[in-house]
Amino acid sequence: MRTFWRWLAEKWVLLLGFVLLGYLFVPIAVVMLLSFNQPASRNTTYVLDFETFSFTWHNWTDICGAAGICESLTRSIYVGLSATLIATILGTLISFALVRYRFFGRGSTNTLIFLPMATPEIVMGTSLLTLFLGLQIPMGFLTILIAHVMFCISFVVVTVKARLAGLDPRLQEAAMDLYATPWQAFCLVILPLVLPGIVAAALLAFSLSFDDFIITNFVTGTSDYTTFPMFIWGSNLRGIPPQVNAIATAMFLISFAFVIAGQLRTRRRSARRAATS
């Protein structure tokens, strides 16, 4: 018994941490559970009641069964990939300028990068809507892409900057001492070292874009370019099809598998490095 109390005194913070992580998982577990439920009507998709729970595989076997659901998913992926590509390129260029050069206007550039992150999404959504209405740009893929790139850039800059700032500037000098041209030094030394930061930034940008609802709600207008979050929001009145839970569960499991695989790879690599040294 005494050993138990000693163990608890040592580990209670860690245990509390796991309890809090459990709390973060509660709604995810519920979505997984509901993905096997056949609701009485679409209006009870999000009612958790164990007395009326009826098990079914239907939401999984007929995952595209609700009209428009998989089309919206494809659109979200397409918008996400396009926005990620553009935002990652633009943001990476900015972070290189900010970290590796001293120039006039550097402070105000930092402020400009910080501002979109300090602005509530609803303000960006309303201001973009005002812009597009004023210029009479038709709402749709283009307006959504413009908005997504805009709010992703700052997050890319911050992520890549963090990686770049930790880089020893003497590495480039060393490469150039070995007769590399600046361009070679950049491609062969700097870029591979910064690449993990760029990949992290791209993943962040994709998840931000893929899941964005508040801004997208403003810049979709009356167009039928419905992304996945907009599909869920739009189904609110008619009731949400239970397939949404199956797709959300699948999304969770796939991302989780990717992240765990990445973790295992880095762990194995560092273990190998430790073994050889």
Add this chain to the structure above:
Amino acid sequence: MAALLPTASGTPAAATEIPVEPPAGMRRRRWIPYALLAPGLLWLGVFFVFPVFQLAMASLWDPSGSIETGYTFAWSFSNYADAWEMFHVQFLRSLWYALITTVICVALGYPLAYAIAIKGGRWKNLMLVGVIAPFFTSYLVRTYSWKAILSDSGPVVDFLKWLHILPPDGRLLATEFAVIAGLVYNFLPFMVLPLYASLDKLDVRLLEAARDLYHGPVRSFFRVTLPLSMPGVLAGTLLTFIPAAGDYVNAQLLGGPNTQMIGSVIQSRFLVVNDYPIASALSVMLMLTILVLVMIYVRVFGTEEVV
């Protein structure tokens, strides 16, 4: 957008033109940083700064116009008075909810970040994955899931009724509790990640020294750990407060008419009622209020690390 593309593709090519120079000098041409910045900053300028100015202009439009007849710019500062008159309840409520949310998020997020950074050991990476795991599913689905958990026939309501905390006809949905619970859940990771980042940088030897100096974990926590993690607390509270104040998803899905937040009002004024001048005035008010609060907050508690 078409105008931006040539610059975007032109910049990497420009970087190749760096002449071979002695590495000791490392001198580069002055225009290179500007060429790197140009495409991204142009995008932010055209699609962030300019629209915000336009929004500010729209908030001063003559309110007697409509989308059919068009609006005229008229320095109508009365829009702000009208907006405040009509919606100050929702406006103040949003700031209040965001404040409560932030306080609860610090209370829950600090122990979690501390557990991961200081006590995590071999569990560290796995626990970090757990913190970002909610992002693997959709924001709206997560919030709907809370709707199911807190629903009238759901387990939480049943349990609270069994404990007689909630009266037999009591409910959680459409109450302040549900809205704040949703906000706390959705923004907790934004609190934990910066807190983790600053706690993880702490030198463990400092904590050991503190324990030797101050006799006891409580005093050493308040004298050493907490002050050193202030940059994380600062960043985390900003990343929680700002989106929470402008959010309308939680209020819309989990709340009722008495818990409406300013985001819902702005959303419906813009997209349903089409009352652009008032809606713009509300947006500008929200942005300025948050900006001023953030500036005061950073000035009082700030360190240089945050921005």
